[in-house]
Amino acid sequence: MASVPAVLASEWTKIRTVASTSWTLVSAFVVTVALGAALCALTKAQFHNLSDLERATFDPTLVSFTGMVLGQLAMVVFGVLVVGTEYSSGMIRTSLAAVPQRTVFLFGKISVATVLALVVGLVTSFLSFFLGQALLGGHRTSIGEPNVLRAVFGAGLYMALIAVFSMGVAAMLRSSMLSLGILMPFFFLVSQILAAVPGAKEVARYFPDQAGAKIMQVVPQAMGSDKTPYGPWGGLGIMLVWVAAALLGGWLVIKHRDA
């Protein structure tokens, strides 16, 4: 058996020696923090223009994570490229001719990328939170308030899970282009649009991003959002089911298809 530590060491070398890793992760960090900060500053300035409902359910923690709507797309690109470039470059043939144990190979790769995504996700979420709260002025909350730490930690977890989900999808589709072509419009458009359409939103709330994002809310039905049949952890659980399904699919594909 190619030992697990050997595969992890190899995958760590692989992931740190391509440019795409740094630019996708740096984009995820910069976009999330910067956009979150900008929207916090804007919210503070326009607070009096918010509706009564929004003011009643104002959730300063959630507002500081608004940048994730765009930042998660960089995480999607990171996840897709980590797995997809093996296929698009043909590197998969060289890799699998060296590690015949495909299960160890795939999960070794995904583990290394997940840890990296989680570290970047947590740094991003904590920085977004503190910067956002500083900019919210009098409307701020603090990390010591009930459930706030859970939301901040959950936001980092959410970013990592988005990346893992993308890795699973890329392993299933075996193509960076195809995976990005499906995931980007899905997370950026389809999911967000359906979430706003009456009727469709009952389905959309079970999508991985909609369900998982619940963990970032401190106030129930924050910012006038609809009541959901699941709580913050329930939402994260739904997202985990999606991630597990994507990984299972990716594993079945690499296990059974010719490389």
Add this chain to the structure above:
Amino acid sequence: MIEAVGLTKRFGAKTAVDQLSFQVRPGHVTGFLGPNGSGKSTTMRMIVGLDRPTSGHVTINGQPFRELPNAQRHVGALLDAKAVHGGRRARTHLLALAQLSGIPEKRVDEVLGVVGLQDVARQRTKGFSLGMGQRLGIAAALLGDPQVLLFDEPVNGLDPEGILWVRNLMKQLAAEGRTVFVSSHLMSEMALTADHLIVIGRGRLLADMGVSDFISLNSADFARVRAAGTGRAERDALAELLDGAGARVLTEPDGALRVTGLPLPRISDLAHEAGLRLWELSPHRASLEEAYMRMTQSAVEYTSTEDPRAELWAQEEQGLKPWPAEEAPQVSAEGWYAPPPPGAAAAPFLMPAQPGDLAQAPASRPTTAEDPR
């Protein structure tokens, strides 16, 4: 030792590899020949477990590849020179592979030196030429110092110096007692590199034998005979005589006769008894290329609808007619084969006789590869 038993691979309705059984033994360079699309690469991919056989199996030292512990220490494979992430540097690419089998980092620098890439080790591989890619692939194959080595078309894209290097490397690896399995569609290259041949066509085994056996079994050696004098009369008399003695006689454009089916001393005796003088009586041995062309003619997968090969035959036929061709042009061309270009068998890649010759003319080196003659 690689052993394939009844190896079969189907892609939908198409059978790429059909009931292939062979053994590749250690201590030899075994050439794997076949026209394009004959299933060479698919077979190699099945050996290293990238493709799963539809039926049959292939083992390396008695074990299926996917069950080998520390595969790289047993098998090194160059399957595709372009199968690298172009954004990664050459050295880190090899390092990532080395770490998979716990191969020390020092070995990475060793193999980079072996393949001559030490100066570009820190460049990203997307800037590499095909030849540099091949060298990188060979470096990856050598990483684990394996006993079994597979190379799929290793000389593609290499310059003459590189081809010579690969050839010597293969021979050296085999001399160290390793199993070396090299695929190619370049017969002439195999003639110089391989000791043993496995030839396939349309996924089926056509031959599994030594190189010299392959040539003698699949080609007719011939004698070139030239009657004294330049007139037609002498030539026709000689041709008639040899034809009568049971030989197959073809005429060459310059008036010489190409005789098969009679040993050289017998030709001399016949001519002497008939009172005919000879200006030339020389033995000719067919090259591996010819032997291979004859064998795989029926197994060529991709022939264009224009069939340029048939045109090639027809053109050359004008210059080389069966005797007495002028009177009977309908004589079948069956059994006829292309004459080897002068010296081609000995130097298929326009290689200088001495490797040192290359170094003496470095200025002209880039052009030698394309220069037809």
